């Protein structure tokens with residue numbers, strides 16, 4: 001393609017909310033064989049919603065929710081924000097409205113009702129840890145509990161499995177090293193997700209899903225959206241390894257993601273596509289930015305490249 005054709009294509013992309021950082025990226029997209037999608041915030045809306053909260057010890061329900069919200073108050077993860085929104089609704093409205101709250105609701109709350117937190121740390125791909133009243137609080141996935149030496153009783157495990165089989169994520173809470181409760185978090189698929197997956201397959205492109213979430217939830221979501229190839233329980237650095245494994249035979253690989261945890265994979269891919277609503281770090285690491293946050297633009301981007309570069313052959 002001539003420099004003019006590249007310029008025109010870049011302009012067409014921009015008019016459709018597809019920002020392309022350079023002619024090389026535009027050229028590589030035509031050859032994409034695999035598109036690896038992050039799950040949370042990419043295939044799903046990233047508007048996590050708490051659907052259930054269960055306390056397994058004698059702890060008061062209100063106290064439990066305040067405890068978990070306090071631990072998550074500094075978290076930027078959709079799950080953390082959803083939990084804060086849920087607890088806030090529980091305290092200031094009622095629990096039925098809490099079920100409808102999303103991370104959006106966490107933005108405007110006054111923090112006076114939260115417990116004082118010491119030594120907060122976000123553990124990407126696992127959860128959060130902090131200390132409240134001298135006690136260690138852990139909020140996160142099964143792996144976080146196991147690695148922290150927390151025993152998961154069988155009836156708790158059964159409850160988590162039940163959540164996961166219905167495509168929800170189980171978030172476990174330990175207070176003072178005792179498994180105290182579990183929250184169920186749902187994150188609906190983007191409306192266009194299934195159609196886009198089908199469209200890619202028709203174009204001869206294989207979609208793959210990669211996620212830090214657990215295998216059971218990942219499989220349930222992949223089935224819903226129509227993706228056969230799933231990689232779950234992948235830590236942020238591992239996502240880049242997944243990209244490389246698909247590049248091994250010389251295939252051109254696109255990665256679509258929104259989070260900090262996706263940026264190594266976006267950088268490793270041949271065609272990194274960041275969701276415009278995603279974190280700045282992901283946007284920086286990507287070759288494409290999908291400003292409309294619509295997955296249809298993955299197809300738009302590949303089409304644009306194919307059209308631009310087929311003309312000169």
Ligand code: ADP
Pocket residue numbers: 038039040041072075076077079080123124125126127128139140141169170171210211212213214236259261
């Ligand atoms: P994804 O790859 O799907 O975007 P992440 O790598 O961000 O997922 O997170 C993987 C898992 O780690 C989540 O499904 C959740 O179980 C756990 N997790 C991460 N951050 C948090 C948090 N702030 N609170 C609770 N759990 C978390």
Ligand code: MG
Pocket residue numbers: 038039040041042257258259262
């Ligand atoms: Mg994500």
